[in-house]
Amino acid sequence: IHPILQGHDLIATAPTGTGKTAAFSLPLLHQLITDWQRPRELRTRALILSPTRELALQLHQTIEQLTTHIDLTPCLIHGGVPSAEQIRTLRPGTDLLIATPGRLIDLLHQKAIKLDETHHIVVDEADRMLDLGFAPDIRTLFEPLPTKRQALFFSATMPPEAQKLAQDILQKPITLQLETDDPFTTSIHHTLYYVEKNNKFALLEWVLNQHPQERTLIFCRTRRGADRLTDRMDRAGLSVAVLHGEKSQHLREERLEQFRNAEVPILISTDLAARGIHVDHISRVINFDLPSEAETFVHRIGRTARAGATGQAIHFCDPTEKKYLIDIEQSLSTELPISTEQPYHSEQIKHFKGSAQTGHRPDKKKSNTSKLTIPRWQLSSKQTQQLHAQKPKTAKRTNPKKK
Numbered sequence: 001i002h003p004i005l006q007g008h009d010l011i012a013t014a015p016t017g018t019g020k021t022a023a024f025s026l027p028l029l030h031q032l033i034t035d036w037q038r039p040r041e042l043r044t045r046a047l048i049l050s051p052t053r054e055l056a057l058q059l060h061q062t063i064e065q066l067t068t069h070i071d072l073t074p075c076l077i078h079g080g081v082p083s084a085e086q087i088r089t090l091r092p093g094t095d096l097l098i099a100t101p102g103r104l105i106d107l108l109h110q111k112a113i114k115l116d117e118t119h120h121i122v123v124d125e126a127d128r129m130l131d132l133g134f135a136p137d138i139r140t141l142f143e144p145l146p147t148k149r150q151a152l153f154f155s156a157t158m159p160p161e162a163q164k165l166a167q168d169i170l171q172k173p174i175t176l177q178l179e180t181d182d183p184f185t186t187s188i189h190h191t192l193y194y195v196e197k198n199n200k201f202a203l204l205e206w207v208l209n210q211h212p213q214e215r216t217l218i219f220c221r222t223r224r225g226a227d228r229l230t231d232r233m234d235r236a237g238l239s240v241a242v243l244h245g246e247k248s249q250h251l252r253e254e255r256l257e258q259f260r261n262a263e264v265p266i267l268i269s270t271d272l273a274a275r276g277i278h279v280d281h282i283s284r285v286i287n288f289d290l291p292s293e294a295e296t297f298v299h300r301i302g303r304t305a306r307a308g309a310t311g312q313a314i315h316f317c318d319p320t321e322k323k324y325l326i327d328i329e330q331s332l333s334t335e336l337p338i339s340t341e342q343p344y345h346s347e348q349i350k351h352f353k354g355s356a357q358t359g360h361r362p363d364k365k366k367s368n369t370s371k372l373t374i375p376r377w378q379l380s381s382k383q384t385q386q387l388h389a390q391k392p393k394t395a396k397r398t399n400p401k402k403k
Contacts, residue, residue: 001023001026001027003174003176004024004027004028004031004150004152005027005030005031007150008150008172008173008174009150009151009152009170009171009172009173009174010151010152010153010173010174010175010176011153011158011163011166011170011173011174011175011176012024012152012153012154012155012175012176012177013155013156013157013158013175013176013177013178014154014156014176014177014178015156015178015302018178020124020154020156021059021062021124022062022066023154024048024122024124024152024154025062025063025066026066028046028096028120028122028152029063029066029067029070029072029096031120032045032046032072032095032096032120033070033072038093039093039094039095039117040093040117041091041092041093042090042091042093042111042112042113042114043093043094043113043114043115043116043117043118044075044090044093044094044095044096044097044113044115044117044118045094045095045096045117045118045119045120046095046096046097046118046119046120046121046122047096047097047099047115047118047120047121047122047141048096048097048098048099048121048122048124049099049100049101049104049121049122049123049124049129049138049141050078050098050099050100050124050125051100051101051124051125051128051129051131051132051134052100052128052132052272053078053079053080053100053249053252054252054253054256054272055124055125055128056076056078056098056099056100057076057078057253058278059098059124060074060076060098063096063098072095072096073094073095073096074094074095074096074097074098075089075090075094075096075097075098076097076098076099077089077090077097077098077099077100077103077104077107078099078100078103078249079100079102079103079106079249080248080249081249083103083106083107083110083112086103086107086112087107087110087112090107090112090113091112097113101129101134101137101138101141102134102137104141105137105140105141108141108144114144115141115144115145116144116145116146117146118145118146118149119146119148119149119150120149120150120152121141121142121145121149121150121151121152122151122152122154123138123151123152123153123154124154124155125154125155125156126153126154126155126158126162126165126166127155127156127157127158127159127162127295128155129162130159130161130162130165135161135165138165138169139165139168139169142169151169151170151171151173153166153170153173156299156302157295157298158177187305187308187309187310187311188301188304188305188310188311188312188313189310189311189312189313190301190312190313190314190315190336190337191312191313191314191315191336191337191339192315192317192325192336192337192338192339193314193315193316193317193338193339193342193344193345194317194338194345194346194347194349194350195316195317195318195342195344195345195346195349196318196319196344196346196349197318197319197320199344199346200288200316200318201229201232202343202344203316203342203343203344204218204229204286204288204316205236205238206342206343206344207286207314207342208238208266211283211284212265213265214265214283214284215259215262215265215266215279215281215282215283215284216265216266216267216282216283216284216285216286217259217267217269217279217282217284217285217286217303217304218266218267218268218269218285218286218288219268219269219270219271219285219286219287219288219289219291219300220268220269220270220288220289221270221271221289221290221291221292222270222289223244223245223246223270225288225289226242226243226244226268226269226270227242227244229242229268229288230242230268233266233268238266239264239265239266240264240266240267240268241255241258241259241264241266241267241268242255242267242268242269243255243256243259243267243268243269243270243272244269244270244272245270245272255267256279259279260279260280268288271291271296271299271300278306279303280306281309282303282304282306282311283304283311283312284304284311284312284313284314285300285301285303285304285311285312285313285314286313286314286315286316287300287301287313287314287315287316288316289316289321290315290316290317290321290324290325290328291324291328292324292327293327293328294327294328294331294332297328297332298332301313315336317349318349319348319349319352322349322352322353326353338350
């Protein structure tokens with residue numbers, strides 16, 4: 001807060017759930033109030049960039065709460081909805097604009113907004129911006145800004161490419177870094193289950209039945225996988241909602257609100273919801289599909305045990321995911337605690353290394369018959385030499401015209 005009030009550019013890295021939104025919103029609003037002036041037509045005094053519609057909407061709701069007793073009205077624009085109403089809202093000018101990069105660039109091309117008088121800009125979830133390929137868009141949006149401006153970069157992690165982008169477009173920034181996410185704090189209880197792929201759903205039912213009323217967030221790797229799991233859970237009579245990028249904006253907001261209000265106790269999601277979606281009191285996160293990257297793993301489990309609460313992280317691992325598990329454990333320098341106290345435990349996967357296509361065979365029932373030891377037959381060196389010395393017999397070619 002202090003460097004922002006002093007007007008410095010800032011690169012801030014902090015774990016999820018530590019209050020980054022309030023950390024930039026409060027001093028930003030203070031500056032807008034202290035140096036208040038009415039924005040001109042088509043202009044905005046401050047801009048907050050957010051990578052996804054959900055995060056932009058969430059930011060807007062948070063800032064609306066902070067400005068309840070202040071004569072400042074935040075404005076929200078994002079894709080997935082018609083732009084006509086957004087253009088009308090922007091025309092008289094706005095104090096604070098929250099936007100996704102794609103829609104904002106579209107409106108700039110339509111000359112529906114100008115950034116030449118925007119003196120404060122915040123890039124929220126900067127690492128997620130780069131993951132979604134928004135780096136060129138961010139550079140484009142910084143070009144029309146006035147030379148004298150304040151720029152803030154906030155993120156849960158700061159990979160080298162994000163660091164380079166920040167250094168290129170920020171002016172003598174101050175860097176603040178809180179300790180990174182520790183996914184193995186005492187507030188999160190981890191459990192790893194080894195299970196064959198075709199037993200995953202049965203294991204999920206078993207886990208959910210242990211504590212059926214707990215608010216649960218389940219992660220799948222793909223949209224198709226999330227839809228398939230949702231269909232199976234619907235047929236099993238479980239109350240569940242699904243959230244991913246192919247759903248309409250209205251439906252995504254509706255289902256997220258149902259989950260937030262505890263109308264639906266279970267939400268199935270792709271990694272769309274792993275970054276920055278704040279829902280209080282999530283009791284457990286289940287990795288139905290393990291992620292392929294340690295960073296995604298950290299962001300997923302960061303949805304539980306927020307703001308000092310406790311939570312549970314449950315991880316399913318089938319043979320095709322064992323390589324992901326090994327990479328995650330190596331990257332985080334730890335080992336997830338394995339539980340065999342479940343009806344579908346696979347001891348083979350526990351000891352399995354490498355690719356599932358080359359070595360793994362699903363567990364089979366043990367046979368009472370004793371195994372026969374068959375000796376390996378091999379040519380001796382003398383036999384090998386004799387074999388190579390023999391000339392191969394070649395069949396004589398015959399003229400098909402002759403009998």
